[in-house]
Amino acid sequence: MADNKTDTTVTASSPGEIPRSVRLLVPILLGIAVIGFWEFAVYYWKIPKFIFPAPSMIVQALIFDLPTLSASLWTTVKITLAAFFIASVLGICAAVLFIQSKILEISLFPYAVILQVTPVVAIAPFILIWVGLDHVERALLILATIVAFFPILSNTALGLKSVDHNLRNLFDLYGASRFQRLRELEFPSALPYILGGLKISGGLALIGSVVAEFVAGSGTGTGLAWRIVESGNRLNIPRMFAALLLLSILGVVIFFSLSWLERILLSKWHESAVRREN
Amino acid sequence: MIVEAVPPPARSAIPNERRRALIKLNNLSKIYRGGTLALSDVDLTVGDGEFISILGPSGCGKSTLLRMIAGLGGISGGTIDWPQSRYDAHGEPIRDLGFVFQEPTLMPWATVFNNIYLPLKLAGVSRRDAKARIDEVIAMxxxxxxxxxxxxxxxxxxxxxxxIARALVVKPRVLLLDEPFAALDEITRFRLNNDLLRLWQDQKWTVIFVTHSVFESVYLSNRIIVMSARPGRIIADLPITAPYPRGEAFRISSEYNEFCRITSNELSRAMVGVAEEEH
Structure with missing residues (x-):
């Protein structure tokens, strides 16, 4: 009764581990150094701004074109998030269906794979024709969803199948219903896998919406991808970079939001998220 | 000598005939999907309130037997009767049992409280109604x-x-344990053995305990069933007549040693012919 193991003392930082402050500071310093050199190099070697604009010009372009760019950013955010949401719901539902019936899985899974491996660029023209040229946004949404769908499906299906065999026996023993099994056992077991899938798909939804916009062009609302194409055509390279910067920031925000969600949900129990104390 | 080995096949000779039969295994057999005969002609009557250990070489089907009693995994031949149990709407006996697996088999995402709550939750008992009982078994x-x-x-x-607490939370009449302490160190094992014995005496359950440890089985049980290597059959049914409560004094007594010797002999008999195959 005295096997106490939980009273662990958290040491500030174990030897060999880099403190948090350093981990934050080093990349920031590196970034400042690179940007500083970039700025210096552009002026020193007099690189034309339509080839490689200085960081200060990019910031200028960002501020000057902020109304246009933020409207485009909003369009891209909407499409990306909507695609991500739809792909998550569809992916998880499909995975749940697959594990209910082997027949369903073996008959549908190959088509999910085909959908995944076919380059989205190649499907774009078809989708565009089907939804009509007046609804380019719908086409973008569909294409981004297709790109984001598969990792969620395959990860969730894998997670739902990776339930501990003994726990399954336990649920059998206590006469769990199909639904109870799903809610109490399979979903919690699969959660780390689902979150892993979401993390991949969050990035893919953004890539999907950008690539789709490159291919399909833009409808009423212009997204960031089309801003890049348009700025390139006008040789407004600083604005191109500014749009690119916004896309990167969006990608980083999506990634960190999902990492944060993962940590919140798994921190109590899953090995991937718990802080090690030994 | 106090103990006598029953010659094979042991026909449900109940050493303590005063006990009412709780579970009756009649001519039970199990054939695995691959066609391997795992258990053959197992006859056993489990009396109410007994502490039975099932002892045998690994692969003798003792875990399979325990799982069949629990209703996990089908029966290939014979029957399992629960003479005193009520039957549900489908004609299945209400088994009223707790099962402790070899591994702790806990849900890593749930707290100790919620892990123990699981059987009651699956049975539709609300958290509020279950709370008192869960606290009780956690204290146990x-x-x-x-x-x-x-x-x-x-x-x-x-x-x-x-x-164990999770198995107890449903107030089982029968507690089935499948080599529960095999992975633990000796000291922890002793302590848990003592706790289990104490609980058994307090709560008046029937316990069926699968183990491969002669010492553990002698220390705990009032009856040891020795099974032969595959196909598993019962080759000895040994009453361990030492009185309860048993403690450290029993563990170092000559009586304990004698029981261990007899049980070991039976176990070696069970191993005949398989010793080479195993290693």
Missing amino acids: VGLEKFADAYPRQLSGGMKMRVS
Whole structure:
């Protein structure tokens, strides 16, 4: 009764581990150094701004074109998030269906794979024709969803199948219903896998919406991808970079939001998220 | 001598005939999907309130037997009767049992409290109604301070206690344990053995305990069933007549040694012909 193991003392930082402050500071310093050199190099070697604009010009372009760019950013955010949401719901539902019936899985899974491996660029023209040229946004949404769908499906299906065999026996023993099994056992077991899938798909939804916009062009609302194409055509390279910067920031925000969600949900129990104390 | 080995096949000779039969295994056999005969002609009557150990070489089907009693995994031949049990709407006996697996088998995402709550939750008991009973079994296994801990924070012995508490939460009449302490160190094992014995005496359950340890089985049980190697058959049914409560004094007594010797002999008989195959 005295096997106490939980009273662990958290040491500030174990030897060999880099403190948090350093981990934050080093990349920031590196970034400042690179940007500083970039700025210096552009002026020193007099690189034309339509080839490689200085960081200060990019910031200028960002501020000057902020109304246009933020409207485009909003369009891209909407499409990306909507695609991500739809792909998550569809992916998880499909995975749940697959594990209910082997027949369903073996008959549908190959088509999910085909959908995944076919380059989205190649499907774009078809989708565009089907939804009509007046609804380019719908086409973008569909294409981004297709790109984001598969990792969620395959990860969730894998997670739902990776339930501990003994726990399954336990649920059998206590006469769990199909639904109870799903809610109490399979979903919690699969959660780390689902979150892993979401993390991949969050990035893919953004890539999907950008690539789709490159291919399909833009409808009423212009997204960031089309801003890049348009700025390139006008040789407004600083604005191109500014749009690119916004896309990167969006990608980083999506990634960190999902990492944060993962940590919140798994921190109590899953090995991937718990802080090690030994 | 106090103990006598029953020659094979042991025909449900109940050493303690005063006990009412709780479970009756009649001519039970099990054939695995691959066609391997795992168990053959197992006859056993489990009396109410007994502490039975099932002892045998690994692969003799003792775990399979336990799982069949629990209703996990089909029966290939013979019957299992529960003479005193009520039957549900489908004609299945209401088994009224708790099962402790070899591994603690806890849900890593749930606290100790929620892991123990699981059987009641699956039976539709609300958390509020279950609370008192859960606190009770947590106290029984001595984990009061750890109700809100997650399994990863617990030692192996503590996880096993949680597993036992979960089996007890449904107030079972029969507790089935499948080599529950095999993975634990000797000291933890002794302690859990003592706790299990104490609980058994307090709560008046029937216990069926699968083990491969002669010492453990002698220390705990009032009756040891020795099974032969595959196909598993019962080759000895040994009453361990030492009185309860048993403690350290029993563990160092000559009586205990004698029981261990007899049980070991039976076990070696069970191993004949398989010793080479196993290693």
